[in-house]
Amino acid sequence: xxxxxxxxxxxxxxxxxxxxxxxxxxxxxxxxxxxxxxxxxxxxxxxxxxxxxxxxxxxxxxxxxxxxxxxxxxxxxxxxxxxxxxxxxxxxxxxxxxxxxxxxxxxxxxxxxxxxxxxxxxxxxxxxxxxxxxxxxxxxxxxxxxxxxxxxxxxxxxxxxxxxxxxxxxxxxxxxxxxxxxxxxxxxxxxxxxxxxxxxxxxxxxxxxxxxxxxxxxxxxxxxxxxxxxxxxxxxxxxxxxxxxxxxxxxxxxx
Amino acid sequence: xxxxxxxxxxxxxxxxxxxxxxxxxxxxxxxxxxxxxxxxxxxxxxxxxxxxxxxxxxxxxxxxxxxxxxxxxxxxxxxxxxxxxxxxxxxxxxxxxxxxxxxxxxxxxxxxxxxxxxxxxxxxxxxxxxxxxxxxxxxxxxxxxxxxxxxxxxxxxxxxxxxxxxxxxxxxxxxxxxxxxxxxxxxxxxxxxxxxxxxxxxxxxxxxxxxxxxxxxxxxxxxxxxxxxxxxxxxxxxxxxxxxxxxxxxxxxxxxxxxxxxxxxxxxxxxxxxxxxxxxxxxxxxxxxxxxxxxxxxxxxxxxxxxxxxxxxxxxxxxxxxxxxxxxxxxxxxxxxxxxxxxxxxxxxxxxxxxxxxxxxxxxxxxxxxxxxxxxxxxxxxxxxxxxxxxxxxxxxxxxxxxxxxxxxxxxxxxxxxxxxxxxxxxxxxxxxxxxxxxxxxxxxxxxxxxxxxxxxxxxxxxxxxxxxxxxxxxxxxxxxxx
Numbered sequence: 001x002x003x004x005x006x007x008x009x010x011x012x013x014x015x016x017x018x019x020x021x022x023x024x025x026x027x028x029x030x031x032x033x034x035x036x037x038x039x040x041x042x043x044x045x046x047x048x049x050x051x052x053x054x055x056x057x058x059x060x061x062x063x064x065x066x067x068x069x070x071x072x073x074x075x076x077x078x079x080x081x082x083x084x085x086x087x088x089x090x091x092x093x094x095x096x097x098x099x100x101x102x103x104x105x106x107x108x109x110x111x112x113x114x115x116x117x118x119x120x121x122x123x124x125x126x127x128x129x130x131x132x133x134x135x136x137x138x139x140x141x142x143x144x145x146x147x148x149x150x151x152x153x154x155x156x157x158x159x160x161x162x163x164x165x166x167x168x169x170x171x172x173x174x175x176x177x178x179x180x181x182x183x184x185x186x187x188x189x190x191x192x193x194x195x196x197x198x199x200x201x202x203x204x205x206x207x208x209x210x211x212x213x214x215x216x217x218x219x220x221x222x223x224x225x226x227x228x229x230x231x232x233x234x235x236x237x238x239x240x241x242x243x244x245x246x247x248x249x250x251x252x253x254x255x
Numbered sequence: 256x257x258x259x260x261x262x263x264x265x266x267x268x269x270x271x272x273x274x275x276x277x278x279x280x281x282x283x284x285x286x287x288x289x290x291x292x293x294x295x296x297x298x299x300x301x302x303x304x305x306x307x308x309x310x311x312x313x314x315x316x317x318x319x320x321x322x323x324x325x326x327x328x329x330x331x332x333x334x335x336x337x338x339x340x341x342x343x344x345x346x347x348x349x350x351x352x353x354x355x356x357x358x359x360x361x362x363x364x365x366x367x368x369x370x371x372x373x374x375x376x377x378x379x380x381x382x383x384x385x386x387x388x389x390x391x392x393x394x395x396x397x398x399x400x401x402x403x404x405x406x407x408x409x410x411x412x413x414x415x416x417x418x419x420x421x422x423x424x425x426x427x428x429x430x431x432x433x434x435x436x437x438x439x440x441x442x443x444x445x446x447x448x449x450x451x452x453x454x455x456x457x458x459x460x461x462x463x464x465x466x467x468x469x470x471x472x473x474x475x476x477x478x479x480x481x482x483x484x485x486x487x488x489x490x491x492x493x494x495x496x497x498x499x500x501x502x503x504x505x506x507x508x509x510x511x512x513x514x515x516x517x518x519x520x521x522x523x524x525x526x527x528x529x530x531x532x533x534x535x536x537x538x539x540x541x542x543x544x545x546x547x548x549x550x551x552x553x554x555x556x557x558x559x560x561x562x563x564x565x566x567x568x569x570x571x572x573x574x575x576x577x578x579x580x581x582x583x584x585x586x587x588x589x590x591x592x593x594x595x596x597x598x599x600x601x602x603x604x605x606x607x608x609x610x611x612x613x614x615x616x617x618x619x620x621x622x623x624x625x626x627x628x629x630x631x632x633x634x635x636x637x638x639x640x641x642x643x644x645x646x647x648x649x650x651x652x653x654x655x656x657x658x659x660x661x662x663x664x665x666x667x668x669x670x671x672x673x674x675x676x677x678x679x680x681x682x683x684x685x686x687x688x689x690x691x692x693x694x695x696x697x698x699x700x701x702x703x704x705x706x707x708x709x710x711x712x713x714x715x716x717x718x719x720x721x722x723x724x725x726x727x728x729x730x731x732x733x734x735x736x737x738x
Contacts, residue, residue: 139573139617181531183574 002235003030003055007081009074011035011064011127012091014043016197017146020223021088021230022046026055028231033077034059035091064091064123067130074130084134086142086234089127093119093164097193097200099156099207108159116164121171128175132184139183142234145172146226147188149249155211165190169245176243185242187233192249194221217250258345260442261290262449262465265303271296276439280351280587287349289442289467294478297466301434301482304464305406308432312462313403317377317387317428323459324424325370327451332365334358338451342416342444350414350441351586356543357416363700364417368424372703377428379704380713387429387717396724401717403429404507408483410476410498412490414440415544420448422487423463425712433463434479442467470494477501485509485716509715511708514549514666515636516540516698517556517658519651519680520568521672525561530568533671536696537643538575540669541623542583543699546639550667550691550698553637555645556654565647566614569627573616576623576641585622585641592640599638600624634658651676655683662688666708669695 008025012018014036022032023046032050034057036043043059050057058080062073077084093115103112124145135141147169150162169188176186193200193211208220229246232238247253263271273288292300312320330336334343342361347354366372377384381401383391390398407426411419419435423445426433435445446465453460468475476498480486485507488498495510502508518540524533540552555572557565588596600619603626607613612629623641632646634657648654651672658665665688670677681692690709691701706712731737 136570137614137616139570139577139621181534181574182570183577 001029002231002237003028003085005029005031006085007031007033007077007083008086008088008234009033009035009077009084009127009131010088010090011123012037014039014046014059016199017191017194017223017226018088018090019046019049020227021090022057023049023053024224024227024231025086025234026050026057027053029055030085031056031058031081033057033073033081035062035064035073037061037063037091064089064127065093065118067126070126070130074127074134077131078134083138084131084141086144087127087131088230088234089124089143089145091119091123092116092146095119095158095161095199097156097158097161097203100204102156102158103160105157105159112160113163116160117167120164120168124168124171132179135184136182141179141184142238143172143175143179143184143186144230144233145169145186145188146230147172147190147245149190149192149247149253151190151245152247152253152255155252156207172245173243180242185233185238187238187242188245189226189229189233190245190247190249190253191221191226192247192252194223194226197223211252215250215252219250221248221250256284256345257286257288258341258443259288260437260446260465261467262446262453262460262463263290263292263300264307264453264461264464266290266292266296266300276442278349280348281353283348285345285348287442289437289439291468292466292475297475297478298482300464300466301406301479304432304434304462305482306432307458308430308462309405311458312427312432313430315430315459317384317430320427320430320459321370321373321377323452323456324368324373324427326455327448328365328368330451330455331448332362332369338447342447345443346416346441349443350416352414352416352544353583353586356583360415360544360699361417364420367701367703368420373424373428376425376704377713379706380711390720390722393721397727398722400720401429401714402720403431403717404483404485405432406483407431407433407485407487407716408479409433409435410486410488410490411435411445412438412440412470412494413547414438415548416441416444418548419445421707421712422489423448425716426487427463429713429716431485431716434483435463435465436476436479437465437467439467439470471497473497473501480506487511487716507715509710511549513664514708515554515634515661515664516550516552516667516669517554517634518552518669518695518698519654519672520555520557521651521670521676522558522561523673523676524671525557525563525568527562530561530563531571533695534568534571535575535578536694537572537669538579539696540698541572541576541641541643542579542585545586545641546637548699550701552643552667552669552698553639554634555643556648556651556657557645558651559647559649565629565645566627569614569616569625569645572643572645573623573625576625576643577617577621580622580641588640596624596638596640596642599642600626603644631657634661634664651680652683654680655687658684658689659687665689667691667693667698667701669693669698671695 013022013034047057062069148165151166272291390400393399614627616625
């Protein structure tokens with residue numbers, strides 16, 4: 001029960017990796033804030049699953065790219081829990097990974113970059129700003145930002161998505177430097193292709209086979225595979241780790 | 256493991272009754288046997304020390320005494336020396352301080368007692384230290400000589416290892432027959448130092464004794480008070496009053512009471528580059544010896560207007576204390592100490608609930624505690640054991656009225672400011688009663704030759720004998736070469 005009496009905010013937790021993370025934190029006894037934007041029913045299902053797993057959970061709707069909504073969400077957390085021990089910035093702008101029909105660079109408008117930067121970086125920025133006072137007062141906290149192994153190895157050039165994730169890694173390193181002296185750690189988890197999620201549902205078998213062929217551990221990641229590394233970086237097991245990017249892709253990227 | 260405390264020249268272990276004090280920390284334990292002397296034994300020991308000092312110590316030159324002390328200090332600085340090894344092994348168990356704190360602290364203290372530092376110590380108080388050896392010509396005419404006490408009694412308190420050495424060495428430098436009463440909280444180091452001295456110079460070793468009686472045992476204390484012509488005592492005001500009231504009126508009584516150290520941080524020191532290292536130094540002073548020394552900071556006044564706000568700085572100090580909690584873990588607290596820390600923190604938390612402008616940082620379970628207060632608040636003791644209150648002020652000068660009412664408790668203040676600010680604020684601090692102004696990071700390590708509580712540590716111990724010019728001139732009249 002590594003997260004008993006701890007409060008963890010997971011953004012974009014109504015489905016996919018976020019939902020798996022919420023359940024994993026709950027199984028370790030944590031109070032999980034299940035943030036979602038629109039999928040209320042799905043979020044409630046995650047809350048139920050968290051309670052069944054032995055933890056506590058609370059669903060809060062907020063568009064994390066909107067500062068006011070983030071502030072309102074964190075205010076509720078402050079009232080309900082009085083603390084935030086860990087934040088997982090998992091939400092990201094909708095994106096379709098389609099290697100067969102991806103936009104090449106000369107087909108990618110700046111607005112596509114902007115959308116991804118807003119989804120990955122702006123959202124994380126607002127959430128970090130909002131939770132910081134609660135973490136600073138207690139002189140501790142862990143922030144885990146979800147990046148992608150595509151930054152280290154763009155097997156397929158998803159320009160806008162991967163560039164935004166690269167920015168997120170740079171953002172996280174700077175934040176780690178700034179917040180380390182205040183006792184707050186910032187790390188990234190960079191999964192490879194995770195299947196199944198809504199975003200990867202359409203990925204063709206041929207693509208998966210290509211990745212599997214190059215992956216030492218010989219398969220594609222599941223949402224549950226991501227949970228262990230995230231929980232590690234959110235817990236004091238990684239108390240002396242900050243500014244790192246942990247690749248969770250079966251060894252496809254080694255750095 | 257049993258260790259015998261004290262140093263009793265002329266008395267064998269078998270003749271003396273011993274009481275066992277049990278100590279345990281860091282998963283180890285040690286029994287320390289402290290001597291319980293009968294009145295007759297105490298009287299005989301006092302006479303012996305007094306006589307040995309008269310016959311030997313007072314015939315030695317200050318330079319010879321410095322050389323012997325230097326050798327003893329060198330032994331204790333040598334990490335391969337058996338005494339040093341014993342100190343590093345046992346003092347963490349006895350005092351509860353972590354091994355690294357003991358090791359670094361011991362070396363830090365002892366370094367201030369090497370020969371050059373001892374010479375500086377002498378020079379601070381005596382324009383011509385030879386005045387301790389023989390009559391020296393005086394500026395006003397005539398001749399002057401300084402005599403140390405025949406029997407100087409030290410009554411030590413607390414558990415900071417090495418602290419008794421300050422006064423012990425002061426007494427030896429002025430050639431006093433010396434008896435030191437160790438505190439039950441750290442009964443060992445002074446005795447070891449005496450025995451090392453005895454190994455280097457056996458006759459010098461017989462000029463001092465290290466004894467023990469239970470704190471508050473008025474009968475045992477009285478025996479010694481009656482023998483001493485000078486008494487140097489450390490402790491709380493109640494204990495000091497009790498000793499003073501029983502000391503003979505003819506004895507010189509020098510008291511060092513409890514003090515409350517504090518620090519001032521100018522806005523000039525608070526930019527994003529320099530605030531971090533400064534926070535670490537502040538935390539260091541709070542951590543070292545768990546604020547048990549008189550010079551430890553218990554409160555910090557931080558000026559607004561810097562790039563780093565007092566609140567930001569408080570968070571950084573709190574964080575640095577978190578780092579030190581790993582590197583130098585806090586010693587296990589007694590029930591009373593833990594209750595003291597908890598009640599201090601609880602009271603601050605209650606006040607934080609009541610009003611704005613007060614933040615208690617960290618968790619209740621943390622082995623440190625930092626409170627930030629946005630409104631001016633007068634100097635007050637913290638809960639000790641790594642608890643610190645940080646008070647935000649608009650101007651450094653605003654601090655003076657906050658500390659001035661507590662003159663009797665003022666001693667050390669650390670200042671981080673520009674040179675102009677340092678000298679201006681130092682003048683005001685001095686007027687208010689502060690006697691020592693140092694840098695952060697140095698609060699628990701006074702420099703060689705410092706004036707403890709603003710007093711002349713050596714000069715206060717001696718009595719001056721003057722040959723007035725009239726006597727000198729009159730003697731000329733009786734010389735056989737007189738015309």
